[in-house]
Amino acid sequence: MSTPTRKHTALPKAQTLIEALPWLVRHAGKTVVIKFGGNAMVNDELKSAFAQDVVFLRHAGLKPVVVHGGGPQISAALDRHGIVSEFKAGLRVTTEDAMDVVRMVLAGQVQRELVGLLNRHGPLAVGITGEDAHTMTATKHQPRIDGELIDIGRVGEITDIDTGAIEALLADGRIPVVSSIARSEDDHHVYNVNADTAAAALAAALGAETLMVLTDVEGLYEDWPHSDEVISRLTATQLEKLLPELSSGMVPKMEGCLHAVRNGVTTARVIDGRVQHSILLEIFTDEGIGTMVVPDEKEEKEEGEQ
Numbered sequence: 001m002s003t004p005t006r007k008h009t010a011l012p013k014a015q016t017l018i019e020a021l022p023w024l025v026r027h028a029g030k031t032v033v034i035k036f037g038g039n040a041m042v043n044d045e046l047k048s049a050f051a052q053d054v055v056f057l058r059h060a061g062l063k064p065v066v067v068h069g070g071g072p073q074i075s076a077a078l079d080r081h082g083i084v085s086e087f088k089a090g091l092r093v094t095t096e097d098a099m100d101v102v103r104m105v106l107a108g109q110v111q112r113e114l115v116g117l118l119n120r121h122g123p124l125a126v127g128i129t130g131e132d133a134h135t136m137t138a139t140k141h142q143p144r145i146d147g148e149l150i151d152i153g154r155v156g157e158i159t160d161i162d163t164g165a166i167e168a169l170l171a172d173g174r175i176p177v178v179s180s181i182a183r184s185e186d187d188h189h190v191y192n193v194n195a196d197t198a199a200a201a202l203a204a205a206l207g208a209e210t211l212m213v214l215t216d217v218e219g220l221y222e223d224w225p226h227s228d229e230v231i232s233r234l235t236a237t238q239l240e241k242l243l244p245e246l247s248s249g250m251v252p253k254m255e256g257c258l259h260a261v262r263n264g265v266t267t268a269r270v271i272d273g274r275v276q277h278s279i280l281l282e283i284f285t286d287e288g289i290g291t292m293v294v295p296d297e298k299e300e301k302e303e304g305e306q
Contacts, residue, residue, distance in 0.1 A: 020284040027283060028061040030209035031170065035199035035256075036068040036114065038216040040273035050214075051117035053279040054175060058124060063170045066118075066125075066177045067202060069195030070110040077105045089143035090251060094153040094192045102192045103129075106179040115177050126169050129179040131190055133165035136198060138182035138191040156182045156191025158198065161205035178202065200256030204263035211260040212282065213253050214273030219291035220246075220254065233292045236261050257293040268293040 034054065040046040057064045074092070075085045078101055086093040094102060111127040118125035130136030138156030142149040169176045180198040182191045196213060203211040219230040220242070234242075239258050246254055250270075257268035271278045271290035281289050 023284045024060055027209060029063070031063040031065060031203075031206050032057060032210045032212065032283070033065045033067060033199055033203035033206065033208045034279065035196055035211070035213045035253075036066050036273075037071070037195060038214055038273045040214050041068070041070070041110070042072055043274075046273065046276060047113075047117060049276040050273075050279070051114070051120070053277055054118060055121040055124065056280060057283070058173075058175055064175055065166060065170070065202065065206065065208075066114065066175065067180060067195055067199035068106070068110055068114060068177065069180050070106050073110055074102055074105050077101050077109075088150055088152050089145055090249065091141075091143060091152055091155050091194065092192065094155050096154065099154040099190065099192060103181055103190060106181055111177055111179045118175055118177070124173070125175045125177050127177045127179070128165060128169075130182040130193065130198065134160075134162045134183060135165055135178065136161060136180075136182035136193065136201070137185050138193055139185045140191070154189060154191050156184070156193045158182060158193060158201045159185050161201055163202075163205050166202070166206065194252050196252040196256040197259075200259045200268070203260045203265045203268075207264050208260075209266050210283070211257065211265050211268040212279060213256065213268070213270045214278070215250075215253060215270055216272075216274060217250075218272045219270050219289070220250065231291050233294065235294055235296045237296050239293055254293075261293050261295045266295075 040050050054064045078085050081101055083098050107129050115125040115127045136158055137160040138158050141155045141157035166176045180193045180195040182193045222229040222231055260268040269290050269292045271282050
């Protein structure tokens with residue numbers, strides 16, 4: 001009996017699945033916090049691919065949690081309401097009137113759309129805000145500019161995370177979608193919280209395996225703007241040394257990664273949200289994409305094992 005020589009066109013698919021196997025085993029049952037933002041949030045094809053990726057993670061045995069802001073949508077809504085968008089120290093100045101719009105856009109528009117995209121694949125996603133069940137508590141954040149404290153309105157600094165509601169949703173097989181609004185620790189108002197910061201705080205509180213931050217760049221560049229070489233991996237201490245040199249937009253993302261790995265998260269990754277299925281590429285392939293931050297002790301342990 002002769003051996004079949006017909007080439008199976010599906011073979012590359014099988015090889016891709018096999019390559020994913022060790023990563024599936026490694027991440028099974030682990031919590032992954034994903035910060036959704038940038039182009040992935042406004043481009044319809046990227047939004048759809050993002051939703052597919054998150055649902056894939058859930059069906060592959062991981063526990064994804066999505067945290068989102070909504071910068072472009074908030075700016076557009078403020079324009080419609082005749083409120084000028086102003087930024088200081090890289091953060092949106094949030095007056096009382098602006099806060100009403102921020103809350104409406106995040107919880108009533110961006111979150112609803114994301115929950116809808118995820119739920120095309122089944123009854124999975126549940127939207128909450130940081131206000132719900134005291135998930136996020138904050139106090140007023142006042143950045144320093146030239147040594148002076150600046151009042152930027154209802155912008156919050158997270159002081160406490162209660163993971164109870166999110167853990168209950170995860171235990172029920174749901175995908176929590178969290179808007180980055182926090183309740184106030186000391187009055188009856190709410191605060192606008194930077195979504196990168198909120199995702200990092202939540203990842204640490206949940207003891208997540210991974211924090212993933214979607215951006216509009218390939219990762220952290222070695223020597224921007226002189227080089228577009230991306231740093232694929234660095235330790236917490238190495239990142240800390242680089243922070244003062246980073247562009248203002250990357251600072252909250254990389255500070256979030258640093259906070260996460262210094263507080264129990266195994267890896268934090270900044271990945272290019274402009275690439276379709278970048279989440280799956282990062283988690284389930286040998287090469288990965290973007291920049292990975294690891295705790296210092298993890299690096300030392302791995303060097304000792306070699």
